Each structure stands twice: as structure tokens, then as C-alpha cells.
Amino acid sequence: MTDSPSGGLSRRRFLTSSGAIGTLALAGCVQNTSRGDGSGSDGSGSDGSSDGLSGQVIIKGSSTVFPISDAMAEEFMAEHGNVNVTVDSTGSGGGFENWFCPGDSDINGASRPISDAEIEQCSGNDVEPVEFEIAGDALTVAVNNDADWVDCITFDELRQIWSDEAGVTNWSDVRDEWPDMEIERYGPASTSGTFDYFNENVVGEDTEHTTEYQPTEEDETIVKGIRDNEGGMGYFGFAYYNSNSEAVKAVEVKAEEDGECTAPSLANAKDGSYPLARPLFIYAAKSALQREEMYEFIEFYLEQAETNIVQDIGYVPSSAEQRDENLEKLDEVAG
Amino acid sequence: MATREPETGWHGENSDVNHLRGRAFEATCLAATAFGLVSVMLLLLFVANDAFRPFSADAGWLATYAATVVVPLAALAVYYYRLDEPAGEVAYVTSGLPVVGLLLTGGFAVLFIELLSVLEWFALLISLVVAGGLIVAHGRLRPKAALERLAVVLLAPIITVFGLPPTRFNWFVTDAAAALGLDFGLYYRVISLREAILMLPFVPTDWVMLLLTLVLPIAGAAGWFVEQRRESRRDGLTVVGLTTAVAVLGVVAGPLLGIGTDVWLLIVTFAVLPLGVYVEGVLRRGEGVRGLAFPVVAVLGVVVGGVVTGALGFAGPDPWLDWGFLTSATSRTAADAGIYPAMVGSVMMIIVIVLTTFPVGVGAAIYLEEYAPSQGLMGKFVTLIEINIGNLAGVPSVVYGLLGLALFIRVLQWPQGSIIVAGLAVGLLILPIVIISAQEAIRSVPDSFRQASYGMGATRWQTIRQVVLPEALPGILTGTILALGRAIGETAPLLMIGAAASVRLAPNSFFDVASMMPRQIFSWSSELDPSFRHGVLAAGVITLLAVLLVMNATAIVIRNRYQRTG
Numbered sequence: 001m002t003d004s005p006s007g008g009l010s011r012r013r014f015l016t017s018s019g020a021i022g023t024l025a026l027a028g029c030v031q032n033t034s035r036g037d038g039s040g041s042d043g044s045g046s047d048g049s050s051d052g053l054s055g056q057v058i059i060k061g062s063s064t065v066f067p068i069s070d071a072m073a074e075e076f077m078a079e080h081g082n083v084n085v086t087v088d089s090t091g092s093g094g095g096f097e098n099w100f101c102p103g104d105s106d107i108n109g110a111s112r113p114i115s116d117a118e119i120e121q122c123s124g125n126d127v128e129p130v131e132f133e134i135a136g137d138a139l140t141v142a143v144n145n146d147a148d149w150v151d152c153i154t155f156d157e158l159r160q161i162w163s164d165e166a167g168v169t170n171w172s173d174v175r176d177e178w179p180d181m182e183i184e185r186y187g188p189a190s191t192s193g194t195f196d197y198f199n200e201n202v203v204g205e206d207t208e209h210t211t212e213y214q215p216t217e218e219d220e221t222i223v224k225g226i227r228d229n230e231g232g233m234g235y236f237g238f239a240y241y242n243s244n245s246e247a248v249k250a251v252e253v254k255a256e257e258d259g260e261c262t263a264p265s266l267a268n269a270k271d272g273s274y275p276l277a278r279p280l281f282i283y284a285a286k287s288a289l290q291r292e293e294m295y296e297f298i299e300f301y302l303e304q305a306e307t308n309i310v311q312d313i314g315y316v317p318s319s320a321e322q323r324d325e326n327l328e329k330l331d332e333v334a335g
Numbered sequence: 336m337a338t339r340e341p342e343t344g345w346h347g348e349n350s351d352v353n354h355l356r357g358r359a360f361e362a363t364c365l366a367a368t369a370f371g372l373v374s375v376m377l378l379l380l381f382v383a384n385d386a387f388r389p390f391s392a393d394a395g396w397l398a399t400y401a402a403t404v405v406v407p408l409a410a411l412a413v414y415y416y417r418l419d420e421p422a423g424e425v426a427y428v429t430s431g432l433p434v435v436g437l438l439l440t441g442g443f444a445v446l447f448i449e450l451l452s453v454l455e456w457f458a459l460l461i462s463l464v465v466a467g468g469l470i471v472a473h474g475r476l477r478p479k480a481a482l483e484r485l486a487v488v489l490l491a492p493i494i495t496v497f498g499l500p501p502t503r504f505n506w507f508v509t510d511a512a513a514a515l516g517l518d519f520g521l522y523y524r525v526i527s528l529r530e531a532i533l534m535l536p537f538v539p540t541d542w543v544m545l546l547l548t549l550v551l552p553i554a555g556a557a558g559w560f561v562e563q564r565r566e567s568r569r570d571g572l573t574v575v576g577l578t579t580a581v582a583v584l585g586v587v588a589g590p591l592l593g594i595g596t597d598v599w600l601l602i603v604t605f606a607v608l609p610l611g612v613y614v615e616g617v618l619r620r621g622e623g624v625r626g627l628a629f630p631v632v633a634v635l636g637v638v639v640g641g642v643v644t645g646a647l648g649f650a651g652p653d654p655w656l657d658w659g660f661l662t663s664a665t666s667r668t669a670a671d672a673g674i675y676p677a678m679v680g681s682v683m684m685i686i687v688i689v690l691t692t693f694p695v696g697v698g699a700a701i702y703l704e705e706y707a708p709s710q711g712l713m714g715k716f717v718t719l720i721e722i723n724i725g726n727l728a729g730v731p732s733v734v735y736g737l738l739g740l741a742l743f744i745r746v747l748q749w750p751q752g753s754i755i756v757a758g759l760a761v762g763l764l765i766l767p768i769v770i771i772s773a774q775e776a777i778r779s780v781p782d783s784f785r786q787a788s789y790g791m792g793a794t795r796w797q798t799i800r801q802v803v804l805p806e807a808l809p810g811i812l813t814g815t816i817l818a819l820g821r822a823i824g825e826t827a828p829l830l831m832i833g834a835a836a837s838v839r840l841a842p843n844s845f846f847d848v849a850s851m852m853p854r855q856i857f858s859w860s861s862e863l864d865p866s867f868r869h870g871v872l873a874a875g876v877i878t879l880l881a882v883l884l885v886m887n888a889t890a891i892v893i894r895n896r897y898q899r900t901g
Contacts, residue, residue: 056848058751058835058848060833063861066836067667067863070667070836070837071667073837073839074666074667074839077839077840081840082840084838084839084840084847084848085839086752086835086837086838086839086848086850087835087836087837088752088833088835088836088837089836089858089861099751099833104744104751104833218860218861219861220860220861220862220863220868221861239863240863242863243863243864243865244863244865313863314863
């Protein structure tokens with residue numbers, strides 16, 4: 001403030017000139033904001049190819065189908081970067097009851113067909129499920145690697161172990177030559193389609209599935225349990241065995257006492273010789289199929305279900321006829 | 336203490352006192368402490384080993400970096416610790432500031448990529464500034480009209496930011512009218528300043544807007560700080576000028592370095608500017624100057640190590656936690672999997688939590704501590720409420736998840752698994768903790784302060800606003816940040832509200848479906864491929880821990896400042 005009066009003068013001059021220069025500079029630094037209909041106003045988060053397709057597809061349901069749906073989501077989003085396909089594993093029944101039928105999800109993966117009660121619940125909310133069979137699975141019964149006494153097991157023995165009636169606690173209760181060791185059972189929770197399938201086809205309608213086991217929604221937990229207990233036993237989808245084949249030992253299965261022992265494998269599931277082979281489904285909400293991104297995704301899913309993507313995960317891909325049938329059905333429903 | 340000889344005799348001097356029990360107790364306590372520390376440490380080392388896989392590198396690579404980075408830094412650290420403690424602090428700060436600065440840079444970069452464009456930020460900030468200006472101007476012009484000012488404080492931001500009436504309000508009215516079968520709607524409204532700016536045909540380029548709304552204000556704050564500290568206006572202006580000059584340099588330098596002008600501006604603002612001000616201060620004071628060697632040695636070591644290993648052809652480690660992990664989405668192949676969308680989801684969830692929980696929690700704490708009756712029947716009722724807030728803090732997090740599911744998704748019909756629902760559910764979870772810690776902070780303000788304030792003729796409101804809150808604020812902030820640390824790691828409520836296992840797009844709005852870091856980590860734990868469970872999972876855990884540590888470090892810094900001044 002002790003500057004000479006010329007300081008004030010020069011300051012004003014400075015302000016004027018810098019203002020003028022600033023204005024000129026700014027004039028060269030403007031951009032045009034007319035950018036269509038403001039579709040780009042929500043940031044620029046699109047890194048995939050933006051072909052105009054956008055929106056959201058919500059998949060819930062079976063943990064067995066989860067790896068397939070997740071792979072499909074990833075492949076689809078590589079092509080359509082703006083469609084957000086989210087996948088979650090809630091168990092087939094849990095997905096139907098809590099998410100799909102209340103109308104909160106678009107697709108539900110299921111490792112068993114939808115039940116009548118679920119159809120009823122869905123229709124109560126104006127949700128119409130459309131069934132697509134997308135792959136096949138060989139439900140695998142596994143024991144600990146050290147369990148050298150068991151290589152093949154019959155349906156009847158499985159029923160004894162997994163039903164609540166026979167009162168089996170030790171291996172020796174099933175077959176006399178088996179060791180006197182407790183059976184540690186690990187299996188999917190009752191919200192799981194794998195549980196439903198096993199309950200219906202192995203345990204049967206006359207008895208109930210045992211509750212004396214460790215139920216879980218995560219197949220990984222079953223594998224860990226069997227691996228760490230010599231008397232461990234459990235069942236899960238083939239894909240989990242496929243990627244953990246060193247951790248546990250798969251048991252061959254025969255349906256009848258005088259039948260032939262068959263190992264769980266994709267080939268055996270495909271030709272129908274494996275008795276625990278089962279189809280896997282996805283259910284799409286009919287109303288959701290009217291949405292473009294949903295239609296595109298399902299179409300993609302059904303086409304790719306016939307390819308090696310499914311095989312690599314550890315399931316039986318759908319056949320070419322199956323695929324064509326599915327696509328026809330899709331056209332019919334969505335058209 | 337225990338071994339010190341008593342100077343005068345005491346009654347037990349000649350009798351045998353058995354110290355064994357005391358010693359044994361001490362040893363047990365020590366063992367308990369050591370057990371906890373060592374087991375946590377081992378766990379962290381185990382996870383870090385999985386995440387970084389240092390032993391996948393050649394021995395030569397490890398040896399080179401040990402020689403160029405680890406040994407010199409360790410030697411320096413020992414030197415600081417033994418001989419030059421102020422230099423140690425300088426070394427600590429100069430190494431930490433760039434890290435925090437780069438984290439902030441990353442945060443803002445993500446903000447501009449995912450949430451709002453630079454133009455939207457610019458418009459929002461200008462509108463807020465205008466609103467603030469209106470409020471200040473009203474305060475100047477009509478200092479007595481308190482009630483009127485309240486209206487201005489509430490209305491000015493609404494008018495400048497949302498317009499009159501806000502768009503959503505118009506939609507709401509029109510929809511409601513349509514639902515009643517009336518052909519009535521609010522089709523016209525006064526647009527806000529923000530919208531007006533967004534509609535301008537020509538606006539400055541992104542970097543100019545960033546310069547005006549981000550670089551200049553922060554540079555101004557730094558300049559003001561320097562000006563206060565040195566009582567020299569020129570120094571303050573120098574800081575502002577230098578920062579602006581370096582920032583504008585980025586127009587040329589940014590693209591040359593391949594980072595873009597915007598990122599350059601952010602780095603200058605958040606990393607270079609604070610570091611520069613601090614280093615300049617250290618040099619001027621001449622205290623602990625040797626500490627500046629630490630970051631220099633670190634950077635030099637990395638560069639030399641890089642040159643040597645490159646020349647000798649040593650292969651580095653192949654960590655799971657790398658740049659690709661931080662910037663890509665999850666994938667079914669472990670090597671491609673990343674945590675980016677989940678990280679953005681977590682950060683946005685934290686924003687929701689802060690915006691909702693902090694005002695509610697602190698408000699409740701102020702009421703309970705300052706206003707609520709403490710005697711009579713109502714006093715008993717208040718005590719009951721306080722006890723129950725304590726109980727709520729112990730309710731399992733799954734229950735809050737169920738509450739979120741029932742309330743926000745089933746009743747309010749908000750999208751399941753969306754950020755807003757996750758934020759509110761987890762926010763409810765930490766609300767009791769925030770209330771309790773804020774209460775503690777307010778209670779720790781000595782009563783004499785309040786009495787003195789009343790003695791000066793201040794009203795209760797003035798006392799709370801001018802005396803109690805400023806004094807309690809650091810404590811409140813510390814407690815809140817620690818609670819947020821808990822919030823960011825919660826998994827169970829996220830599972831309950833249907834946050835999906837795999838989400839590959841980062842959310843763009845608070846109503847988008849998103850994944851959060853703990854949810855993503857949980858879903859990796861059940862992947863088919865074992866390398867997810869051992870590698871990718873560990874990398875995710877380390878990332879989450881790093882975010883947590885940064886938050887806790889912030890809390891500690893705030894507390895330390897508080898203790899120094901208070």
C-alpha cells in the first residue's frame with residue numbers, strides 16, 4: 001500500500017489488459033454443447049461398443065446355473081457395453097419366491113422345472129414365466145479322497161443316507177463292509193434346485209430329505225466340507241466337481257441294484273446313461289421380453305448355450321435342435 | 336516403577352512380598368496383546384502374499400529392489416528414528432501427502448467419469464456459489480430479519496440448483512393428477528441457474544471449467560493459508576499464481592505425458608499443490624530438512640531398480656492386485672477380474688451414508704445432550720431412548736438388511752440392490768454408533784464453556800452453535816469416520832437387499848443397481864476357479880483394507896489436530 005500512485009494506475013491497466021486477453025483466450029476455448037437429446041448427460045461410462053442398446057437385465061436363481069449366466073452376461077456385455085446384465089445366485093426356489101415372482105428380476109436360473117406353487121405365486125403378480133432348457137448337468141455325489149471303500153453307490157443306498165427315516169449315522173449302517181465312521185453330510189440348502197431335484201429323484205416322495213446335514217447356498221462350502229472330513233459326503237452340480245476334481249472323489253452311481261455303475265461325466269450325461277443327469281433351465285418373465293435389451297440378451301443366451309462356453313464351464317451344452325426349438329419359442333412369445 | 340527403591344522405609348520392607356501373582360498377571364496381559372497383534376499381522380501377511388505374490392519374481396529382481404529401495408529407506412528410517420526426529424516427521428508427511436493426493440485425484444477422476452460431467456459439476460458449483468452469495472448478501476442487507484433469512488437459506492439453493500418448482504415436483508404433480516384422472520399438470524417452470532448453464536450453446540472447454548471451479552478455489556485456500564501463516568499477501572498470491580501457471584501448463588504437458596489435461600489439473604490441485612506448500616514451509620523453517628531425502632530416495636530407488644532389472648532381464652512378480660485389477664470389472668477368467676465397478680459402488684454408497692447419517696446422527700446427539708430434559712418423567716423417557724440407541728448399536732447387521740429390504744424395496748418400491756437402498760440400510764446400521772460417538776464428543780465439552788457463554792448473555796442456540804459445536808466437531812468427525820469404516824466393510828445387509836454377485840458396469844446414478852466391494856469379495860469366495868478364491872479374493876481384501884486404512888488415518892489426523900489445539 002506504500003507504492004507510488006503509479007502502482008494504482010498500473011494495476012488498473014493490468015486488470016483491463018488481462019481482462020481483454022482473458023476474454024480473447026476464452027473465446028478460443030469454448031465448446032459446443034448441442035449433443036443430441038442429452039443422452040450423454042449421465043457421464044461417459046460407456047467403454048464398450050455403443051450400438052444404442054442400453055438398459056438392464058437382472059438375473060437371479062440357481063447357483064448351478066450361475067456360472068453359465070455369468071459367462072453369458074460377460075460375453076454379451078463385451079458386445080453391448082451399455083446393457084447392464086447383473087447376475088446373482090440365490091438358489092432356484094429362493095430366486096422364484098423372493099425375486100422372480102414378485103417381479104423384481106427378469107430371468108431366473110433353475111436346476112429343476114418350476115413348481116405349480118411357484119407358477120401360482122407368479123401369476124398372482126402378473127408375472128408369466130417362459131421356460132427355456134439351456135443345458136444339462138450331471139449331479140455329482142462326492143466323498144473324501146481317502147474314502148477308498150466306496151466307488152459305486154446305488155440309489156437305494158443314497159436314499160438311506162439322505163432320508164430322515166432309515167436312521168443312518170455311520171457308513172457301516174449302510175453296507176456292512178464299510179467302516180464304522182460317522183457320515184458327515186454336506187448338501188445344498190432347501191432353497192436350491194439341486195436339493196429339490198435330489199429330494200424328488202433320489203430320496204423319493206415317501207420320505208423326507210434329512211435335516212441332519214450342513215445346508216449351504218455355496219457349492220464351494222460343500223466341496224470344502226467333504227475335502228476336510230474323511231467321512232464326508234455331499235452332492236452338487238458337475239461343474240463344481242469339474243473344477244475341484246482333485247479336492248474330492250466323485251462316486252459312480254447306479255439306479256438299480258443290478259444296474260451298471262456310471263461315472264458322472266458330460267459324455268455320460270449327454271447320452272443319458274448317467275442316472276443323475278438333469279436339465280437346467282432359465283425362466284424369463286414374458287413381460288420383460290418385450291424390452292429390447294432383454295430380448296437381445298435372451299436370444300444371445302439361447303444361441304450361445306449350444307457352444308463351447310457351456311462345455312468349458314462343465315455342463316452339457318444344449319443340442320442344435322434344442323436351440324432352434326428355444327429360439328422358435330422366443331419368437332412366438334415375444335412376437 | 337516397580338523396581339525403584341523406596342527412599343524411606345515402609346511397613347513391608349522386611350517381610351516377603353510375593354510378586355509372583357502380579358508378574359504372572361502382567362505376563363498374561365502381555366500374551367493376550369501379543370496374541371491379538373501377531374495373529375492379525377500373520378493374517379494380513381498371508382493375504383498380502385496372496386495378493387501381491389512377491390515370490391513369483393526372480394530372485395535377482397527381489398535382490399535388486401531390496402538393494403535399491405528397501406535397504407536405503409530402512410537405513411534412513413533408522414537414522415531419523417535415532418538421530419533426527421523432526422526429519423522423521425517431515426519424511427512421513429512428504430511421503431504420505433502425494434499418496435493421499437493421488438487417491439483424491441483418483442476419486443475426482445472417477446467422479447467425473449461415472450457420476451457427472453465436468454459441465455454438470457461446473458453448473459452445480461456456480462449455482463451453489465450464487466446461492467451462497469444470495470444468503471450472504473441477505474445477511475448483509477437485512478441482518479435483523481432472522482426468519483426471513485431462514486427462508487432465504489432454504490430457498491436460494493433450491494432455486495439456483497433445482498429450479499422453481501423442481502422438475503421432480505412437476506412430474507409428481509402431473510402424475511398425481513393423471514392418477515386422479517385429471518388433465519392437469521405443471522408444464523411450465525422457471526429453470527434453475529444450473530439448468531440454464533447446461534443449456535448454454537457454448538461453454539468453456541472442460542479444462543477451463545475445472546480450472547475455474549476446482550483449481551482456483553483450492554489454490555485460493557492454500558494461498559489464504561500461506562498468507563495467514565506468513566502475514567504476507569504477496570506470498571499468498573504467489574501460491575495462487577504459481578498453481579494456476581503450473582495448471583495451465585497442463586494444456587501442453589498433459590497430452591504430452593499421455594494423461595490428459597483434466598487429470599493433470601487434478602494432480603496439480605490435490606498432489607502437487609499441498610506437497611509444494613509443505614516442502615516450501617519445511618525449507619523456510621529449516622527444521623527437519625533431511626527428511627525430504629526420504630521420498631527422493633524412494634523415487635530414485637524405484638527408478639534405478641527399474642533400470643537395473645530391465646537391463647539384466649529379471650522378471651518382476653505377477654501380482655493379482657495390479658492396475659488392471661483396480662480399473663476393470665469382474666470376469667469369469669481370474670486374470671481379467673477387477674474390482675472397479677464395486678469400488679465405485681462402495682464410494683457412492685459411502686456418499687449416501689454421509690449425506691443421510693451424519694446430519695441425522697449429529698442432530699439426534701445434539702438434541703439428546705443439549706436440549707432433552709434430564710429430570711422427571713420425560714428425563715426417564717430420554718434415558719430409555721438412550722439405552723435403546725445403545726442396544727441398536729448391537730443389533731446384527733442382517734437385521735438392518737432385512738429392514739432395508741422390507742422398507743425401501745417392498746414398501747417404497749425402490750430398485751433392489753441399488754446404491755440408495757444399500758446406503759440407507761447400512762446408514763441405519765451405523766446411525767446408533769454415530770449418535771453415541773457424537774454424544775460422547777459433545778459431552779466432553781466442559782460445562783464451564785457453556786456457563787461462560789451463558790454468562791456473556793448468549794442464548795442456548797448461540798451457545799451450541801458458537802461454543803459447543805466447534806469444540807465437539809473434531810470428536811464428532813472422528814467417531815463418524817470410524818463408523819464409516821465399519822459401514823464400508825458390511826456385507827450382510829448388501830446380501831439382504833439383493834446387491835448382485837456380478838455387476839460389470841459402474842453405477843452412474845444413485846438409483847442404479849450396483850455391487851459393492853465386500854459383496855464382490857464374497858461372490859469371488861464361491862467361484863468355481865480356485866485362483867479366484869486364493870488370488871483375486873486376496874487382492875480385493877487388500878483393496879478394501881487400503882480404503883479402510885485411509886479412512887482411519889484421516890480420523891487419526893483429525894483427532895491429532897484436535898488434541899494439539901484443544
